Amino acid sequence: MKLFAIRDYRHLFGAQIIALFGTGLATVALGLLAYELAGPSAGAVLATALTIKMVMYVVIAPIAGAYADRLPRRAFLTLLDLVRAGVVLVLPFVTEVWQIYVLVGVLQAASAAFTPTFQAVIPDIVTEETQYTRALSASQVASTMESLLSPVLAALALAFMTFNWLFVGTSIGFVISAVLVLSTRIPNATASGQTRVWDRISSGIRTFGATSRLRGVLALNLVVASAGSIVVVNTVNYVRDTLGGTESDVAWMLAASGGGTLLAALILPKVLDRVADRPVMLTGATVLVIGVLAAITMILLGIVSWAVTAPIWVLIGAGMALIITPTGRVIRSSVDTPALPAAFAAQFSLSHLAWLITYPIAGWVGATAGLGPAWITLGALALFGAIAAPLLWRREPTPAADATAPAEQHVDADTDHTGVLQPVGAPSPGASDAAAEGTLIAGQCSCVRPV
Numbered sequence: 001m002k003l004f005a006i007r008d009y010r011h012l013f014g015a016q017i018i019a020l021f022g023t024g025l026a027t028v029a030l031g032l033l034a035y036e037l038a039g040p041s042a043g044a045v046l047a048t049a050l051t052i053k054m055v056m057y058v059v060i061a062p063i064a065g066a067y068a069d070r071l072p073r074r075a076f077l078t079l080l081d082l083v084r085a086g087v088v089l090v091l092p093f094v095t096e097v098w099q100i101y102v103l104v105g106v107l108q109a110a111s112a113a114f115t116p117t118f119q120a121v122i123p124d125i126v127t128e129e130t131q132y133t134r135a136l137s138a139s140q141v142a143s144t145m146e147s148l149l150s151p152v153l154a155a156l157a158l159a160f161m162t163f164n165w166l167f168v169g170t171s172i173g174f175v176i177s178a179v180l181v182l183s184t185r186i187p188n189a190t191a192s193g194q195t196r197v198w199d200r201i202s203s204g205i206r207t208f209g210a211t212s213r214l215r216g217v218l219a220l221n222l223v224v225a226s227a228g229s230i231v232v233v234n235t236v237n238y239v240r241d242t243l244g245g246t247e248s249d250v251a252w253m254l255a256a257s258g259g260g261t262l263l264a265a266l267i268l269p270k271v272l273d274r275v276a277d278r279p280v281m282l283t284g285a286t287v288l289v290i291g292v293l294a295a296i297t298m299i300l301l302g303i304v305s306w307a308v309t310a311p312i313w314v315l316i317g318a319g320m321a322l323i324i325t326p327t328g329r330v331i332r333s334s335v336d337t338p339a340l341p342a343a344f345a346a347q348f349s350l351s352h353l354a355w356l357i358t359y360p361i362a363g364w365v366g367a368t369a370g371l372g373p374a375w376i377t378l379g380a381l382a383l384f385g386a387i388a389a390p391l392l393w394r395r396e397p398t399p400a401a402d403a404t405a406p407a408e409q410h411v412d413a414d415t416d417h418t419g420v421l422q423p424v425g426a427p428s429p430g431a432s433d434a435a436a437e438g439t440l441i442a443g444q445c446s447c448v449r450p451v
Helices: 008-065 075-095 097-125 129-158 164-182 197-210 214-241 248-271 278-300 308-334 337-368 371-392
Strands: none
Touching: 008 075, 008 097, 008 129, 008 214, 008 248, 008 337, 075 097, 097 278, 129 164, 129 248, 129 278, 164 197, 164 308, 197 214, 197 337, 214 248, 214 278, 214 337, 214 371, 248 278, 248 371, 278 308, 278 337, 278 371, 308 371, 337 371
16 A cells, blocks of 8 residues: 555556556457458467567567657657557458558557556656565556456457457557556656667667576566467467357456466465565476466367366466566566666567567467467477576575675676676676565566556
8 A cells, every 4th residue: 555655656557457458358359350350260360460569579679678768758658558549449440351460560569669668667656675566566466457357358348249349448448548647757767878779779688698587587488478379379269169169258268367367466476575586487487388288188189178278278377477477576686777678678579579489380380280289389389498497597696505695695697796797787796786686576577468
């Protein structure tokens, strides 16, 4: 409650919730629109649309992060919300598949600029460390609640109206989000100190390449994308064509995955108070590999059952939350404040690069060769990421193991006290030691549900 006493954060949180639920409704509607236009090829259409989205995220996010300190952030975020509202309002009038691709490209270009800018605003609004932790925890809970409830709301709405009205609801949500953002007092970003264009764009990515923890996050991004693509891309065809379900059943199955995410999100805050990020996130990778293997077994054995599919979707949702939730903590403890916008933008871009790989596999391979080969390929990628993550993210010394380090000190595996190999964008050794690994900072990633 102390957190929500901060007026500007309260308004931003409200804007996030409304935009999230609008996006969730649009996600369901987009899958149904693809099915209406393409029928059995809906998975391929949806995969193409999502691939366009990922390309926009990979390309636009670093550019937006590079210039975050040069733009009036409140006006910029408001404008992007209004652009998204206008694009979504046009989607109900689409009659050709190519029109979906064009509109999705514009919509996701705006989202790619909005999300990392929004994420970087939070630490400037909530400056107290413990409250910042709770702020990003609340953002993750909001995201998981959306993944659970928006498909349920869509299912209920579809009982009384066509799916095109879901796009109208999304557009209204973006307008309300814009009004709330405009009502806040968002400070402009701290200057990064980078002057050359390429240095500004690539600084966050180079930080990921130079920091052990962040390299591990990259591998975990691949695990999340591999498992998540099965749910996001293939649910509509699997439910409609294999299980023989209705449009509402598609929404309920997506809600099952959201239920797993919510369950994990409710448990995680207390867990993260006692357990470091690394074991929690590696556990999430294991859970996702198990979920994907279960899905592969189900499809290969020809098991057609709601009672079998739903728990697998729940398991995948829970595993994704175990990785996504602590990611912001890892980023925040790896860089100093001026480098935060570039670091969040890099994570946004690089995580969606993983989705750019897995979405076409789920959609195109699934449509041409069948769900079995597609899911086996995704399972191999998930297993690769789960094995690579602990190798890339080396176990870091703790105060008990390193008696020479002060109690509040963090020593990254790639950094020594002489500064021989300091991550780009990270503070100097004297400054970074204050950002201990034990600092509790929860985070939100918008890879599944972009704000």
